[in-house]
Amino acid sequence: MFRATVEHNGDLVTLRIEGRLSGPCLAELEQCWSQIHAGNGTHRIVVDLKEVTFVSSQGKQLLERLCRAGARLTADGLMTRALVEQIADSVGQEKHI
Amino acid sequence: MSHVPQPAEDASAEQRYRALLEVTDAVALHHDLDQLLHDLAYRLRKIVRFDSVSFALHDPAANLMRIAHIESFGQDLPVPKTMAINDSASGRVWQTGEPLVLPDLSTAPPLGPVLKALQSCGFHSCCVLPITVVDRRLGALALASREKNAYGSADLEFLQRVAEQVGLAVDNVAQRQQALAYQEQIASERDRLRLLLEVNNVLVSNRDIRDLFPAISGCLRRVVAHDYASLALLQPDASLLRLHALVFPEGKGLVHEEMLFAVEGSAGGRALAQCRPLLADPLDPAEFPAEITSRMVSEGVRCACWLPLVTRNAVLGTLSVASLTEHAIRQDDVELLAQVASQVAIALENALAFREIAQLKDKLAQEKLYLQEEIHSQYNFEEIVGESRLLRTVLQQVETVAPTSATVLILGETGTGKELIARAIHDLSTRREQTFVKMSCAAIPTGLLESELFGHERGAFTGAIVQKVGRLELAHKGTLFLDEVGDIPLELQPKLLRALQEKEFERLGSTRTQRVDTRVVAATNRDLAQMVEEGTFRRDLYYRLNVFPVRIPPLRERREDIPLLVRYFAQKFCRTINRRIETIPSETMEALVAWSWPGNIRELEHMVERAVILSPGPVLNVPIAELRPTNGDVHNLERLEDAEREHILRVLREAGGVIGGSDGAAVRLGLKRTTLHFKMKKLGISRVDV
Structure with missing residues (x-):
């Protein structure tokens, strides 16, 4: 199961992801991201991974791309937090746990 | 207009035989009895003297004599159409089979109202001859004349031959009429069978009765004229009927598809209760007080027939056919409609069964999808964790x-x-x-x-x-x-x-x-x-x-995946039992990485599950003591440390000596950069070794 929700709060756009980030859901997330990214100009975009239960290696690569494109990742839980740290390390971004 | 021949003078034998041949020809020529008798009357008048001729036939159903044809020359005769057998000369002749000659009516015994009427109209003599065929007597031929003694023995003999021919003609016509009646009956039965076949063909062509109901109504209309046809289905509680299909082009909308009406007090309800067709002609709301009846009457329906749709297994509903005209549906139409209703009932039962099967099939497919999803989510088959x-x-x-x-x-x-x-x-x-x-x-x-x-x-x-x-x-x-x-x-x-x-x-x-x-x-x-x-x-x-x-x-050959697996299982079980664990001490992780895991990932999973249960605070509390080797395993521990050193060296070499970064040895080993530095120092690994 996978669900992506977009929330607008002032100049902050939050993309909340729930469930498993793997397989066909990745294309869906990428499309969702493209729409947000194209329509938000200078807004800050946060990708909230608190409710993510699994991230495949392709999912990790996608998150890295989002991070490089300006998204900030936030996470909760041991696995996703370690993942966010690892991605932040690799793209040289400040960590937002 | 026919030319009225004059009464014959005494005819020669040759003339009479020729006339007899003409009679035979006329018999062969005419198929209509009335026309034949009319023609015969004119032909006979050329040979035989008479002023009136009548043909009376016995009516077996009423057991009386019925005048089939009468010709009178000069004036109309006030004779009745039917006569009692015993009260007429024709009846007596039919009864005895013997000819009767009355040379003078004034001296004749009383022989009923016809002869009295003849006498009062100026007739003086008459001659009555039986009309017979080989196996039965059919009636009598009567000639009357205004002259006395008009019929001699020669006339009688000739007229007997004529009567024989008339008998054949009457028999032919009767046979022909009977044959025509049979033909009509067969044609009617053929039409009805054809209708049933057409209805069957329509029924098997589509499983949705509502879609095909107009076609059924169209087939029926050719045999039973009607303005309204409907199909009502009995609802599960058996107290209501729902109008499932309706064909009523002239309808004003008072009766419409999907309307529900009470079984009680409706004509359809009575047909269902009695399990036989019901013809209401005229349709009377007083007899059937349900609202549907008054609505139908308001729509202009005057006569209607309800047929129960019943199979061996179930009572399904009613088929009804109605007309805006009284007496439009006959009793034999009802029999045909009952046969159609039987076919519709079977098709309806099949359609309902198919619908149930389709629903069950869909449900099974949905359940299968749900169960597959359950299996996937429960066992996380897509979630193969590890990057080794x-x-x-x-x-x-x-x-x-x-x-x-x-x-x-x-x-x-x-x-x-x-x-x-x-x-x-x-x-x-x-x-x-x-x-x-x-x-x-x-x-x-x-x-x-x-x-x-x-x-x-x-x-x-x-x-x-x-x-x-x-x-x-x-x-x-x-x-x-x-x-x-x-x-x-x-x-x-x-x-x-x-x-x-x-x-x-x-x-x-x-x-x-x-x-x-x-x-x-x-x-x-x-x-x-x-x-x-x-x-x-x-x-x-x-x-x-x-x-x-x-x-x-085995897990011990891909130790770099252990930290990932530990974090994954810890997060999963935290979510399951609603715990919040923030950190895993590095010593704990090191111990977990170092353990040989003979039970592999299953053992690790159960260990982490137990650790989450045993951790009330934000730190994962793993019973490390269980992971320490027993006395007999000391030698193994030494070897394990050697293995750990060798493993770190191998990964460092694969990473080209790089410790940090996304492709560095620390990431590959699932360790923090500082932890790897610590381990290298502890195990005596320097960059020179790499």
Whole structure:
């Protein structure tokens, strides 16, 4: 199961992801991201991974791309937090746990 | 206009015979009795003297004499159309079969109202002759004259011949009329049978009765004129009928499809209760007080017929046909409609059964999807956690073999995730939409294994009370995962080999060969090659299974995945039991990485689950003491430290000596950069060693 929700709060756009980030859901997330990214100009975009239960290696690569494109990742839980740290390390971004 | 011939003078014998021939010709010429008798009257008048001639026929139904035709020349005769047998000369002649000559009516005995009427109109003599055929008497031919003694013996003889011809003619006409009546009856029956056939054809052409009801009404209209036809279905509680289909082009909308009406007080309800057709002509709301009746009457319906739709198994509803005209539906129409209703009832029952089957099929498909989703979410088959080189190699093998239909043999220790890999092969194959069937050969008693795998027929053995489809058949077009394939008994192996090679087998107790297209993925933690050498596993089956072997490394060979797995399981169990754990102490993680994990991932998973349960605070509290080697394992511990040193060195070399960064040794080992530095220092590893 996978669900992506977009929330607008002032100049902050939050993309909340729930469930498993793997397989066909990745294309869906990428499309969702493209729409947000194209329509938000200078807004800050946060990708909230608190409710993510699994991230495949392709999912990790996608998150890295989002991070490089300006998204900030936030996470909760041991696995996703370690993942966010690892991605932040690799793209040289400040960590937002 | 016919020319009225003058009464004949005494005719010669030749003239009479010629006239007789003309009579014969006329008999052959005319098929209509009235026209024939009219023609005969004119022809006879040329030969025989008479001023009036009548043909009376016996009516068997009323047992009286009925005037079939009368011709009088000069004036109209006030004679009745029917006469009692005993009160008329014609009746007596018909009765006796003997001719009657009355030369002078004034001296004749009283012979009923007809002769009296003749006498009063100036007739003086008459002659009456029986009209007969070989096997029966038909009536009488009567001639009357205004002259006395008009009929002599020669006339009588001639007229008897004429009467014989008339008898033949009357018989011919009667036979013809009967034949025509039979023909009409047969044509009517043919039309009705054709109608039933057409209705049947319409019924079998479509399972949706509502769609085809207008066509049924159209067929019926050719035989039974009607303005309204409807089909009402009895609702589950049997107190209401729902108008399922309606054909009423002239309707104003007072009666419409989907309307519900009470069974009680309706004509349809009575037809259902009595289980026979009901004709209401005229339709009277006082007799049927339900609202539907007054609505129909308001719509202009004057007569209507309700037919119960009943099959052997169920009472379904009513078919009704109605007209805006009174007496438009006859009793014989009702019989035909009853036959149509029987066909509609069967079709309706079939349609309802098909609808139920379709609903159940959809429900099963939905349940299957739901259960598949449940299996996926419960066991996380998509979630193969790890980034180690060995695991990546396995996943590459899976991606390579999955799209083919090749048999795969998964080898690996217990708890390494063989089923996960088997499901990954299925999910990446073209069979992913079909069923993945799992069978653990070790979990099923040997005696039942054959039945489970190949299925059995009813009565194949004691206890086989129903037919059973085997797992091989269940996985048709899909994948069969044979876990612990090394536990398949030797005697069953040839049958499995045949099923794999020939794609065919027989169920237990059956001689019919089943053909299946099933991909087999087998798994074992046993050394099949060794078993072949020992003679406990067939060599041919081993080669058949070992088409594409995939070896899953034990956890101790991919220690760099342990931190990922620990975090993954910890987060999963935290969510399950609603705990919040923030950190895992580095000593704990080191201990977990260092442990040999003989039970592999399954053991690790259970260990983490227990640790989460035992951790009330934000720190994961793993019972590390359990991971310390016992006294007998000290030598192993020394070797383990050596192994850890060697492993770190190998990863450092693979990373080109780089410790940090996304491709550095720390990430590859699942450690923080500082932890790796600490470990290197502890194990005496320097960059020079790399």
